[in-house]
Every structure is written in structure tokens, then in C-alpha cells.
Amino acid sequence: MSGEEKVSLAAAAVSAAVGAAFLSYIAPMHVWRSPARGWFWIGAGTLQLVFGTVHLRRALAGRRRRLRLAAGRCVGCGYDLTANASGACPECGAAA
């Protein structure tokens, strides 16, 4: 795993965790004190959680793709393509 990839995965995980923290801790605290501020934090937390999760899923998909290519496996399903001459994965039909 390259340094750049580690940073991307860590940033994505932190981003999703911050969104979860907004929703589970900061937003309820503000809802109790001031409903308007609480709704702001619920919105901010929801956006942060959604985009953080999208970032994390994309970073993990990129890592999975790189590892499968390096191991000679199908990018789509992970099937072992050693000695495959057909040019397509026999398991899922993706181009090999």
C-alpha cells in the first residue's frame, strides 16, 4: 500500500467518523439547548457522514481493484484469471 493510498483511506475513515460524531454526540447536545442549532448540526453531520462514507467506499474499491490486478485476478469479482486466454472472466463476464 502506497503512502498516498494510506492517507486517502485514513482521511476517508476520519471523515466518516466525524460525521458519525456530529450526529451521535454534537447534534443531540445542541438540539437539547437550541433546536435551530441542533438542526444545523444534524444537517452538517448527515452531509459529512454521507460524503465521508462515499469517499471511504471509493478508496476501498480503488485499493481492492489494485490488489486484484496485482494478483492476476478479475477486477469485477476476484476470480483467479491465471492461464485464462479467453479475454473475459468466466465467472462474471468482465473483460480480463
Ligand SMILES: [Zn+2]
Ligand atoms: Zn469476474
